[in-house]
Amino acid sequence: MTAPSTAASTSIMVADARTLKRNAAEKRFRAYGLAAIFAGLLALVLLVGSILNNGASAFKQTFIQIDVTLPESKLDKSGVRDPEVMKKATTVTYAPLLRDGLMAKLDELGVTDIEKKEVGNMISKEAAAQLRNHVLANPNLIGQTIPFEVLANGRIDGFFKGRVDFASAELDKNVSPAQLNAALALEDAGSLETRFNLGFLTAPDASDQRPEAAGLGVAILGSLYMMGVVLLLALPIGVTASIYLEEFAPTNRWTDLIEVNISNLAAVPSIVFGILGLAIFINFAGLPQSAPIVGGLVLTLMTLPTIIIATRASLKSVPPSIRDAALGVGASKMQAVFHHVLPLAAPGILTGTIIGLAQALGETAPLLLIGMVAFVREYPAGPPEGLFDPATALPVQIYNWTQRADPAFVERASGAIIILLLFLIVMNAIAVMLRRRFERRW
Amino acid sequence: MKDIQLENRAVTDEKTKIAANNVNVYYGDTRAIKDVNIDIKSRTVTAFIGPSGCGKSTFLRCLNRMNDTIDSCRVEGRILLDNEDIYDTKVDPVQLRAKVGMVFQKPNPFPKSIYDNVAYGPRIHGLASKKADLDGIVEDSLRKAALWDEVKDRLQAPGTGLSGGQQQRLCIARAIATSPEVLLMDEPCSALDPIATAQVEELIDGLRTNFSVVIVTHSMQQAARVSQQTAFFHLGNLVELGDTDHVFTNPTDPRTESYITGRIG
Ligand SMILES: Nc1ncnc2c1ncn2[C@@H]1O[C@H](COP(=O)(O)OP(=O)(O)O)[C@@H](O)[C@H]1O
Ligand SMILES: [Mg+2]
Numbered sequence: 001m002t003a004p005s006t007a008a009s010t011s012i013m014v015a016d017a018r019t020l021k022r023n024a025a026e027k028r029f030r031a032y033g034l035a036a037i038f039a040g041l042l043a044l045v046l047l048v049g050s051i052l053n054n055g056a057s058a059f060k061q062t063f064i065q066i067d068v069t070l071p072e073s074k075l076d077k078s079g080v081r082d083p084e085v086m087k088k089a090t091t092v093t094y095a096p097l098l099r100d101g102l103m104a105k106l107d108e109l110g111v112t113d114i115e116k117k118e119v120g121n122m123i124s125k126e127a128a129a130q131l132r133n134h135v136l137a138n139p140n141l142i143g144q145t146i147p148f149e150v151l152a153n154g155r156i157d158g159f160f161k162g163r164v165d166f167a168s169a170e171l172d173k174n175v176s177p178a179q180l181n182a183a184l185a186l187e188d189a190g191s192l193e194t195r196f197n198l199g200f201l202t203a204p205d206a207s208d209q210r211p212e213a214a215g216l217g218v219a220i221l222g223s224l225y226m227m228g229v230v231l232l233l234a235l236p237i238g239v240t241a242s243i244y245l246e247e248f249a250p251t252n253r254w255t256d257l258i259e260v261n262i263s264n265l266a267a268v269p270s271i272v273f274g275i276l277g278l279a280i281f282i283n284f285a286g287l288p289q290s291a292p293i294v295g296g297l298v299l300t301l302m303t304l305p306t307i308i309i310a311t312r313a314s315l316k317s318v319p320p321s322i323r324d325a326a327l328g329v330g331a332s333k334m335q336a337v338f339h340h341v342l343p344l345a346a347p348g349i350l351t352g353t354i355i356g357l358a359q360a361l362g363e364t365a366p367l368l369l370i371g372m373v374a375f376v377r378e379y380p381a382g383p384p385e386g387l388f389d390p391a392t393a394l395p396v397q398i399y400n401w402t403q404r405a406d407p408a409f410v411e412r413a414s415g416a417i418i419i420l421l422l423f424l425i426v427m428n429a430i431a432v433m434l435r436r437r438f439e440r441r442w
Numbered sequence: 443m444k445d446i447q448l449e450n451r452a453v454t455d456e457k458t459k460i461a462a463n464n465v466n467v468y469y470g471d472t473r474a475i476k477d478v479n480i481d482i483k484s485r486t487v488t489a490f491i492g493p494s495g496c497g498k499s500t501f502l503r504c505l506n507r508m509n510d511t512i513d514s515c516r517v518e519g520r521i522l523l524d525n526e527d528i529y530d531t532k533v534d535p536v537q538l539r540a541k542v543g544m545v546f547q548k549p550n551p552f553p554k555s556i557y558d559n560v561a562y563g564p565r566i567h568g569l570a571s572k573k574a575d576l577d578g579i580v581e582d583s584l585r586k587a588a589l590w591d592e593v594k595d596r597l598q599a600p601g602t603g604l605s606g607g608q609q610q611r612l613c614i615a616r617a618i619a620t621s622p623e624v625l626l627m628d629e630p631c632s633a634l635d636p637i638a639t640a641q642v643e644e645l646i647d648g649l650r651t652n653f654s655v656v657i658v659t660h661s662m663q664q665a666a667r668v669s670q671q672t673a674f675f676h677l678g679n680l681v682e683l684g685d686t687d688h689v690f691t692n693p694t695d696p697r698t699e700s701y702i703t704g705r706i707g
Binding site: 326 | 506511536537539540543544545546548550551552553562567616617620
């Protein structure tokens, strides 16, 4: 009590200047952090929002129900129903049948102020081929009138998705207001509807004139094949290389050199791997162009450094005491690694692998160089032969569609982006799940 | 000096188990162990004491070639186990380590069940052909490590979930499950509380009936309590070696005396 002034100045009830300053700095830092997270989230929301907004409609498509008459006189004059003979009737023969069917329906509905050609153009150019395939598969249909569902032309479809309206149809030589009126009449009569279209996921790509028929089937298959190749090659090679480098190799100039080069490889632009793939796998080894095997090999080269770096990091993070413990009871080095170190490193290895795979899945540039950008209508065969058949890949298909003139392809590109993102989300979810499972082993 | 007298201190077996002759150990260019000669007797607890950094761990790790894992480490001289040179090119360190087990400073159980921790050594060495044999080894080892009663109901629980003292006893059980002939312990009690330490010390004394034990310790009380032979290291030299009683009561080297009385350390 002899010096009350000093007692007062050190009371913990009053924060001193230093403390105030420190607390202010901390508050500021938290504000920066929040702002950064908010900015990141905002960017994400905008990105996902705009993609969903543009692309969600790609999953729906407009279909028209038509009653088609299949006259024997035009499709199979011989009357023997031999598919080989029937193949002589091409889509040029089938297209008018569809048009006439639709004309009849419109007549019924009282829509008359429309030209014959305009009616024909309301139907997708793909429809005649579909009808032909259907008849070739079921020859006994000839002579009957069957209900057949066809895709509406991209512009008609666009009308129901808000891409086309009467004003724009007036200016567009590909679509007329009369067609839109007819479409509305069909919709009222229940012969036309816009609904979920599985074909977007399963159908192959389609040419510039028929965006409504274009699908991701070949691209998804191609991407899956490539991911399979990458997983089968990059994971074992990458993990083996990492284990050797981390656990067995002596540390000397050579291993240092290798280490530096692996890090360098991870930073090499992906297009360089494409050039390498073109030179080595296609020109030198003579593998086919546009084939998933070549894409997979190129992406393996690209993914390897990522996997090696991740694997080495997770091997390094296993405490050395575990290795000592295993060696101490007389385990060999390999037993120590495989029984104890590797299981502990597995979550990290898996995460690294899946991140590498996700990168590979979204990679476009190297695939362009090895010809995977080609227009492919045929599904590749089942693996392993299918690995050598031409295919495309999801990101390349997206790129391809954005290059096409018809705005319907832009919608489909956004739809494809949604699929790609879904794949990535699923892969990351698997990564998280696997990590959880392995980590539960204490 | 001694807190508890554990047992009669007479060395029960005079046979030499490990003989080290003119051992020098280098880390790169630095010499960490200088011309060490030492005989380690069977059925005896030998304590290595000395200030930290004097090379106790380094020398201990030479005895089962754990130093092989350190790239820069080089060992010169001869170390004989039952008259066979353990650094001979014909010797497989893996086989050696099954005979010369090791317990480390920090308890390092595998992140597996208690059972698997103990069973790991016998499994990889093929010591048990039947499940029942393995169960027997596990139980026996855990009993010798004075841990059986505490864990017998939860053998499948993770070894890492035990307390520090229990973990260390688990590591000891793991080390003795392969029936080594020599057990090396590097400061096994440094991470333990006094009660756990007392348990481990009692255990070490019990192990003497089966094994030759070498224990590194920074606690002179501990050395006095558990060992029959004591070796004092200083700056890489083996300064003094003799019966524990003798080294603690009647050191011949002034450095030993200074260390024991607390002047260097
Ligand atoms: N891995 C290593 N690399 C280089 N020097 C080491 C290594 N381990 C120990 N040393 C050195 O060797 C000497 C002895 O260390 P150590 O045997 O651990 O001593 P102690 O166990 O008696 O405390 C110390 O000077 C230490 O710095
Ligand atoms: Mg030490």
